[in-house]
Amino acid sequence: MLDIRDVSKRYPNGVLALDGVGLTVAPGEFLVIVGGSGCGKSTLLRLIAGLDGATAGTIALDGTPVTAPRPEIGMVFQEPRLMPWLTIDQNVAFGIRHLPATERRRRVSEALARVGLASHARHWPRELSGGQAQRVALARALVGRPEVLLLDEPFSALDALTRTDLEEHLLDLWAFDRPTMVLVTHDIEEALFLADRIVVMRPGPGRIVAELVPTLTRPRDRAGAGFHAWKYRALVELDQATRRLSGEEAFPAAAI
Amino acid sequence: MTKAVRWPVGLILPLGLALGWEAAVALHWGNGRLLPPPSRVLATLIDLFRTGDLAGHIQATLQRVALGFLLGVAAGTVLGAVSGYWALARRLIDPTLQALRNIPSIAWVPMFILWFGIFETSKVILIAVGVFFPIYLALSAAILSVDRKLVEVGRIFRFSHREMITRVLLPAALPSYVTALRSGLGLGWMFVVAAEFMGAEQGLGFLLVDGQQTGRPAVILAAIAAFAVLGKLTDWLLASVAARFLRWEDGFRPVE
Numbered sequence: 001m002l003d004i005r006d007v008s009k010r011y012p013n014g015v016l017a018l019d020g021v022g023l024t025v026a027p028g029e030f031l032v033i034v035g036g037s038g039c040g041k042s043t044l045l046r047l048i049a050g051l052d053g054a055t056a057g058t059i060a061l062d063g064t065p066v067t068a069p070r071p072e073i074g075m076v077f078q079e080p081r082l083m084p085w086l087t088i089d090q091n092v093a094f095g096i097r098h099l100p101a102t103e104r105r106r107r108v109s110e111a112l113a114r115v116g117l118a119s120h121a122r123h124w125p126r127e128l129s130g131g132q133a134q135r136v137a138l139a140r141a142l143v144g145r146p147e148v149l150l151l152d153e154p155f156s157a158l159d160a161l162t163r164t165d166l167e168e169h170l171l172d173l174w175a176f177d178r179p180t181m182v183l184v185t186h187d188i189e190e191a192l193f194l195a196d197r198i199v200v201m202r203p204g205p206g207r208i209v210a211e212l213v214p215t216l217t218r219p220r221d222r223a224g225a226g227f228h229a230w231k232y233r234a235l236v237e238l239d240q241a242t243r244r245l246s247g248e249e250a251f252p253a254a255a256i
Numbered sequence: 257m258t259k260a261v262r263w264p265v266g267l268i269l270p271l272g273l274a275l276g277w278e279a280a281v282a283l284h285w286g287n288g289r290l291l292p293p294p295s296r297v298l299a300t301l302i303d304l305f306r307t308g309d310l311a312g313h314i315q316a317t318l319q320r321v322a323l324g325f326l327l328g329v330a331a332g333t334v335l336g337a338v339s340g341y342w343a344l345a346r347r348l349i350d351p352t353l354q355a356l357r358n359i360p361s362i363a364w365v366p367m368f369i370l371w372f373g374i375f376e377t378s379k380v381i382l383i384a385v386g387v388f389f390p391i392y393l394a395l396s397a398a399i400l401s402v403d404r405k406l407v408e409v410g411r412i413f414r415f416s417h418r419e420m421i422t423r424v425l426l427p428a429a430l431p432s433y434v435t436a437l438r439s440g441l442g443l444g445w446m447f448v449v450a451a452e453f454m455g456a457e458q459g460l461g462f463l464l465v466d467g468q469q470t471g472r473p474a475v476i477l478a479a480i481a482a483f484a485v486l487g488k489l490t491d492w493l494l495a496s497v498a499a500r501f502l503r504w505e506d507g508f509r510p511v512e
Contacts, residue, residue: 069414081406081408
């Protein structure tokens with residue numbers, strides 16, 4: 001269980017990126033955080049990863065506070081961030097360097113096979129397409145079998161076709177050993193396709209303004225009527241949540 | 257351009273110049289006494305080679321350069337890595353080293369002679385000092401400019417300080433480091449001459465002084481030619497060894 005309580009983050013330049021964010025994520029749940037740029041969604045993910053520290057509040061995984069990166073928490077960034085001087089298999093092995101060599105080799109080839117890149121093991125990162133590189137990043141994050149996988153807009157730099165392909169792929173990977181997933185995106189459709197639960201964030205300062213639980217059966221069909229109905233509902237709710245708040249903010253005098 | 261004709265292209269310029277000079281002297285356009293034609297320089301080299309003198313001079317000089325280079329590289333690498341990675345060390349040592357860097361290395365010669373005598377030690381140390389600074393400067397700067405995004409991947413996998421240096425920072429800094437090694441080697445060849453000017457019984461630098469004192473410009477030019485060939489050969493060796501470790505680079509490659 002990932003437990004985020006009343007978390008605030010103020011950057012050294014004075015900007016309040018998060019203000020009193022509270023959230024719990026159940027084991028094996030696929031949570032998607034949606035919001036526009038600057039709403040603090042990436043900041044929240046970095047705090048969960050232990051890359052940055054919260055100004056106030058606590059983040060705990062299974063009761064233990066997260067203060068630094070932990071082996072149970074994996075992360076995939078917006079860019080693949082592969083080490084350009086390592087071949088693909090060496091990049092994947094990065095995440096399990098503590099294991100004995102034979103076990104490491106077995107797990108790396110297994111992970112690469114699972115993302116469909118077994119034949120690219122000895123290639124250099126520069127020889128891969130954007131989608132392939134991001135799949136390697138997924139393999140690298142999952143090879144250590146983390147309990148929680150954080151994904152920071154992992155597909156936003158990819159074209160639409162590659163993106164839907166990778167979204168389906170991600171669900172397969174999730175189904176394999178059911179880590180808790182926390183994915184950040186600005187794409188409602190992506191959120192609806194992937195999520196058990198969607199959390200909507202708003203900027204200035206970043207906080208959670210709405211929550212949706214799409215009751216769509218898996219596998220979800222993007223072209224289906226149910227999916228469209230949910231998409232409409234999500235957009236309306238998003239619109240309402242943001243309009244209500246921005247109304248208060250834009251004209252504080254109107255409240256008097 | 258096919259591979260077989262690529263490298264001889266580099267010979268066109270030196271051979272053309274040599275032939276031109278040879279022709280100019282043969283046609284009495286130039287003064288062959290103070291600037292002997294290539295044929296005389298070559299004959300002098302062959303003479304020196306036959307007597308075994310050339311091998312002795314080359315060996316003495318090579319040994320000094322090699323020792324001084326290794327010493328300078330070792331010190332520059334360790335201190336450069338430490339001051340690039342560790343802020344406190346940087347604050348402590350960098351200002352001093354930057355000040356020392358601006359002292360012309362030759363200025364140390366009288367001191368080195370007093371401290372280490374006029375034999376090998378002072379020569380090797382002078383070369384090492386000359387090699388040290390470009391290596392130190394380039395490595396610490398290269399480490400400071402390593403992509404933060406790659407460093408974060410190391411943090412996610414909880415790399416120790418040692419792992420962060422050896423598995424992320426040094427490989428990422430390698431291209432700049434190689435360039436620094438090559439310019440350091442060039443400086444090594446420069447300083448060996450200065451070192452041998454300050455009193456040596458053998459070495460190519462000694463040969464230069466000897467040629468001057470005995471009024472034999474062909475000997476001077478023979479030594480200069482030997483420097484050019486050795487400098488080029490050692491640089492080529494260094495560059496080709498380094499190229500094996502830089503195959504991953506995704507840089508600009510001009511069309512052949």
